[in-house]
Amino acid sequence: MTKTSRLFTPLVASLALLAQLAAGPALAGPKIEQWTAPTGARVLYVESRALPLVDIQIDFAAGSAFDPAGKAGLASLTQGLLEAGSASLDEQQIADRIADIGAQIGGSTESDRTSLSIRSLSSEAERNAAIELGASLLAQPTFPEDILERERKRALAGLREALTKPAMLAARRFNEALYAGHPYGGSVTAESLESITRDDVVDFHRRHFGAQRASIAIVGDVDRATAERIAIRLTEQLPPVEAAAPLPAPAPTQATVLRIPNPSAQAHIAVGQAALAREDADYFPLLVGNYVLGGGGFVSRLTKEVREKRGFAYSVHSYFAPQQVAGPFQISLQTRGSQADEALAVVRETLAGFIAEGPSAEELQAAKDNMINGFGLRLDSNAKILGYVAMIGFYRLPLDWLDTYPQQVAAVSAEQIRDAFARRIHADRLVTVIAGGDGDKAGAAPATAEAGK
Template sequence: MRRRTLRFFFILFLLTAFLPGGASSQEDELLKHPRDMKFPPLSFQPPKASRTVLDNGMVVYLLENPELPLIRLSALIRTGSIQDPPNRSGLARVTAAVMRNGGAEGRPFKEINETLENLAAEVEFSMGTESASGYLFARKEDFARVLPIFADLLMWPAFDSEQLDLVKKAEIEAIRRQNDNPEEIAYREFRRALYRGNPRGQIPTVETIEKIQREDLIVFHRRFFHPTTIYLGVSGDFKKEEMTAALERTFGTWDRSFIEIPSIAFPSPQEEKAIFYAPKDIPSSTILLGHVSLPQKHPDYFSFKILNFILGGGGFNSRLIQEIRSNRGLAYNVGSFYSGRVGYGVFGALCQTKAESTHRVISLLYEIIQGMKKNPPRPEEIDWAKKTLINQFIFSFSSSAAVVGQQMRLEYDGLPEDYLEKYQERVAAVTAEDLQRVAREHLHPGKSVLVVVGKEEGFEKPLSSFGAVNRIELKSAP
């Protein structure tokens, strides 16, 4: 037996050692750097959920997945904190919180909490800037009990006064602590400056939260929560026909109503450089630099997305990280971001550095961003960025819930039906000439908002060397 085994390995050695492309070629392949390895092009067709419309006009996306006996339902609601009245900033977020915690008509909040806890189910609501959302998560066997709870909270919230008081106290406490984190300060003041004069730049205060009354929540809910302003997505272990019938029964009492959502103007681009300084007695500085950019529907959206990836959105191989962190050791956290939204977009770069290197880092941020126009992306950078973005896109469909969420968002944002199908093709079609033109036309470091949080006494040069400085006083909330 032992002799037969030795003979087998001897023959195997001869085959791998002397056949063309044997051991040496395999060893060469293993020793290659991952960036130099070649793979066949990825072929991926995004999965699709089925779309239906309930009798009352509510749009529903359904995707069956019997792998586990679980069901997840999500809701996307056409509202957001941009609809806050100026003297009630924070109302939208408070409304969403009390919707969940304040019970529903005929369902006390304590009873709801006990039921969900006993069933290990989840129901939540939240409010973003330009949309609200909700979700339900339950075992298949419990879904019939949990769905009516979710529906009643969505349609007929009770807005319990005691729960409203608790939510307001929590919001006020968060406002009182809002100056603890320098990065949160930078983003808040960046948003305020970027969206000057626009509801997107409204920041809740203790005074605006204290003014909110139960009647305000009722009015807000009646104004924005209707079947025709809501998209539902359901994924998990169910049959499409049975789920559609269950949703019709559950939401059928909610009458169709056509309402006009108030139109909010999009933010306008900065006409000149604006510098803001928030003094904080800390040994480091947080720097945020950016401007209003391209919306998602813009023809140059994909080109700008790739450009940002190469500049600083792509991690360790991006230019900002390579130069500021790896080559100069001036920062641990540095990078750029770009978000294309409906009607507008936001581009920015963030860096956290020592106080004494603040001026150098700001200079480098301006220089490297401006340098994208003079030193366009190299072929290897373009190839890396396009391949990575396509790979990331594929992994965004990792679950049936993610698939449903993608399609809901497409319709909510008014994007073309073939957007997901054409995504990889549009990324691959971007050329070096496109990137050079987009950098020239759409990167504007000289017309950007710069926010710096830190201790200027420790800076090697004053911020005024970059232009006029607007000082932000970080006052403690009462």
């Protein structure tokens, strides 16, 4: 195959998918099949023959919300050590095996879940080799003590650097304030990292990495029977575990302003509250409304008021981050320290006006048009489809979530947006964090400050 044809094939596949999504009055998502494997794992599968690849993501209810008290960072460290050694291979041999079979293996840890992802050629030999390796990493990690110490030192160095940056200080303090006393509110510290032992890692894996807590998404060039075998192989040797206990709802916050000193010229500002669970009746009104408020880039109200009219910030945006239980609503911006209070006043005024008035008819239609017309681009690759399918599987959303997304967006009314924002976003619960900006306040009296942890 020539270089031109190699480039042409995925291009044609992407264009074909976009054409399919754009056809007809409704934009159809991929066909998702679902079943429970004999091991107890939940499986979602999408057949896609456009490219000779298979993409797999295994999610466990084992995110940072499950870190024990005083051990923040344990979930992330456990995930990062999966590739450090298995029963039959050491770290270097694992890296060599991945390179030899042309696979990609990685992972991540969020508040709710920890993931391992596998991308492989769909040809039988390469695919089977990648699945065998993935199964070994999941079920038989050795967590070598020396590599744990190396990764701990790396994490400590990264933490020390992060705590010099006002953006990170603001993000940490904002999350701690929104979720004080809640599993979402833990922050990694030097003390928590130093306290983690190999026994902690082994125990965390044993208690959380089981098929009963696993959700598997498989997208690509394999048939249903092959997908069933893949799901079994990846989870059949995992330890038995108990189902994850439901997370509690976070306690309501009280309006407060927290200032973190830092010599930066730019002040990093975060405003918000806990607001939206992944399964929530207000999801689409809040999603569409947020596009108008601050999620739509240069066409959003916050950008027009804060940047275009007053020049307070180059960038200002808002977003909802839905999680298992109420994830954050957040407005973020950076501005010169000397004008931070003025910029913040404009943000609050704009938010209050939007809650009271909702979007105009023109704003609402523009938001819907952009969100619906751009929907196909969210599904133009196996990797993007995998991300959505994994999300649907882990959070147990309806299988037609992608199919109905455009219709759900189109059906949102201005009144629904006003009602949802009025019920869910409250001025007397908004937490405000201002980190840095001291370098732009020469001659000013020092403000009362709460230091970052």
